[in-house]
Amino acid sequence: MKVLFTTFAAKSHMHAQVPLAWALQTAGHEVRIASQPDLAEDITRTGLTAVCVGEPLLLEEQMQRVNEGLGDDAEIMESQAEAGMDMTETRPEMLTWDHVLGVFTSMTAMAFQNSCPERMIDDVVAFAREWQPDLIVWDTLSFAGPVAAQVTGAAHARLLFGLDLLGRMRETFLDLQEERLPEQRDDPLREWLTWTLGRYGAEFEEEVAVGQWTVDPVPPSMRFPVKQPFVPLRYIPYNGQAVIPDWLHEPPKKRRVCLTLGVAHREVLDGDRASIGELVEALAELDVEVVATLNEKQLAGMELPDNVRAVDFVPLNALLPTCSAVIHHGGSGTFQTALAHGVPQLIVPDMVWDTIHKAKQLERFGAGLYLHDVDNYTAQDLRDHLLRLLEEPSFAENCARIRREMVGTPSPNDIVPLLEKLTAEHRRDRGARGTVRGEQ
Missing domain, CATH: 3.40.50.2000 (Glycogen Phosphorylase B;)
Structure with missing residues (x-):
C-alpha cells in the first residue's frame, strides 16, 4: 500500500504518528508524512519521507501572540468559554444546543481552519491525486487528510494524539441537531468541509469529520466512550533523536x-x-x-x-x-x-x-x-x-x-494487517478524483 500521514506543523503531533508510520514502512508499505514546511526537518530526522504542503504555519509565533493576551488559568478557561472553544465540557446540563453549536462555530473558524489553511489542503489534494495513496492517516486537527481521501477515493483513518474530545463532542452535536427543525440545523464544520470539498467536485459525508475509523492509543481505562468504530493501539513512546547521558x-x-x-x-x-x-x-x-x-x-x-x-x-x-x-x-x-x-x-x-x-x-x-x-x-x-x-x-x-x-493492547506492528483489511474495505474507485474548480 501507499500510506500518507497528515499533520499540522506541531512536532509533538508528528511524533505521535511515527511509531505507526514506521510499522507500516517496515511491513513493506510506502509511507509519506505531509505537513507545512516548518516540520520538514523534524520529519526527515525520523528517517521517514516528508512532503511539504502549504505555507509555513509559524505556530510558535501564533501561540506567542495568543499568550500575550492571556493571564492565569482561570482567565484562559473563561476566555475559551467566551470564545466558544471549550470542547472539554462533559456535564449533561451544560451540553445544550447553543453550547455545542458555539463550540463548532469557534473551533472551525479559529482552530481547524487555522491549523489547516486552504493552501495546505490544496497541496495535500494535489499530492494525493498524483501519488494515489491507498490509505490516509490524519491527525485530529488536520482535515486536509480526509478531504484528500474523499477527493481521491483513498481510505482514511483518524489517529488520536490524546482523548477523543472531537469525536465525543461531534456525537453530542449530531444528537442535539436531530431534535432541531430542519431549518435550524446549522453545522459550521460541515459547511466548511462542504465548501472545501466542493472546490474539487466532491461531496461531504460525516466520515470526513471523524474518519472512516479512528486509531486510538489511549488505554481503555482512560478512553472516552464514543460510537465511532475504532482500532485500539498500544502507545509507543517516541522522543525524537537523542543521546542518553x-x-x-x-x-x-x-x-x-x-x-x-x-x-x-x-x-x-x-x-x-x-x-x-x-x-x-x-x-x-x-x-x-x-x-x-x-x-x-x-x-x-x-x-x-x-x-x-x-x-x-x-x-x-x-x-x-x-x-x-x-x-x-x-x-x-x-x-x-x-x-x-x-x-x-x-x-x-x-x-x-x-x-x-x-x-x-x-x-x-x-x-x-x-x-x-x-x-x-x-x-x-x-x-x-x-x-x-x-x-x-x-x-x-x-x-x-x-x-x-x-502491554495487552495491540502494538503498531500488530494492527498493520487490520489496517490493510480496513483499507481494502473502504478504498473507493481510483477514478474518484476531482480538480479545484477553475483549474479545468
Whole structure:
C-alpha cells in the first residue's frame, strides 16, 4: 500500500504518528508524512519521507501572540468559554444546543481552519491525486487528510494524539441537531468541509469529520466512550533523536522525581502556566533526587537546590523507568509515556485541549493526583501531593494495572494487517478524483 500521514506543523503531533508510520514502512508499505514546511526537518530526522504542503504555519509565533493576551488559568478557561472553544465540557446540563453549536462555530473558524489553511489542503489534494495513496492517516486537527481521501477515493483513518474530545463532542452535536427543525440545523464544520470539498467536485459525508475509523492509543481505562468504530493501539513512546547521558546509566541514590513541562509546552506555548520557581521550591526540602527538564530561558535568574539536576532535554522514555514519580503539565506525550512505564503522576494542568480530563481520569483511577486549583496552590500543597504518590503503595499498584492493560493492547506492528483489511474495505474507485474548480 501507499500510506500518507497528515499533520499540522506541531512536532509533538508528528511524533505521535511515527511509531505507526514506521510499522507500516517496515511491513513493506510506502509511507509519506505531509505537513507545512516548518516540520520538514523534524520529519526527515525520523528517517521517514516528508512532503511539504502549504505555507509555513509559524505556530510558535501564533501561540506567542495568543499568550500575550492571556493571564492565569482561570482567565484562559473563561476566555475559551467566551470564545466558544471549550470542547472539554462533559456535564449533561451544560451540553445544550447553543453550547455545542458555539463550540463548532469557534473551533472551525479559529482552530481547524487555522491549523489547516486552504493552501495546505490544496497541496495535500494535489499530492494525493498524483501519488494515489491507498490509505490516509490524519491527525485530529488536520482535515486536509480526509478531504484528500474523499477527493481521491483513498481510505482514511483518524489517529488520536490524546482523548477523543472531537469525536465525543461531534456525537453530542449530531444528537442535539436531530431534535432541531430542519431549518435550524446549522453545522459550521460541515459547511466548511462542504465548501472545501466542493472546490474539487466532491461531496461531504460525516466520515470526513471523524474518519472512516479512528486509531486510538489511549488505554481503555482512560478512553472516552464514543460510537465511532475504532482500532485500539498500544502507545509507543517516541522522543525524537537523542543521546542518553552517562549519569542516566547509574541507578539513582534516592527516589528520583522527574519535573517536566514538555517540549511542546516549551516550544509552542512559550510560557509556563505553573511557575517554575514554585515547583522547584516545593521539591527543595524533600529527600528525593529531582531531574528537571528545563532550558536556559526557564531557569533564568533561578538558583537550583542541591537535590535538583536541570537538563535541557533527556528522552522521557529513558528517564521515566528510573523515576518513582513525575510532575508535569498534562501533555499527551508525557502522560502516555508515564502510563507506559507505570510511573505515578502529579499533574499541574495547563488547561490546553484535554489536560484537565486526563488529570481527572488519572485521579479517578488512583494512578496519580492533580492540583485542582492551579492558580492558588502552595509549595506545601505540591509537596503533600507528591509525598502521597511516593508513600502510598496504591498509586504504584494502579499504575502497574494500567501498564499491563497497555502491554495487552495491540502494538503498531500488530494492527498493520487490520489496517490493510480496513483499507481494502473502504478504498473507493481510483477514478474518484476531482480538480479545484477553475483549474479545468
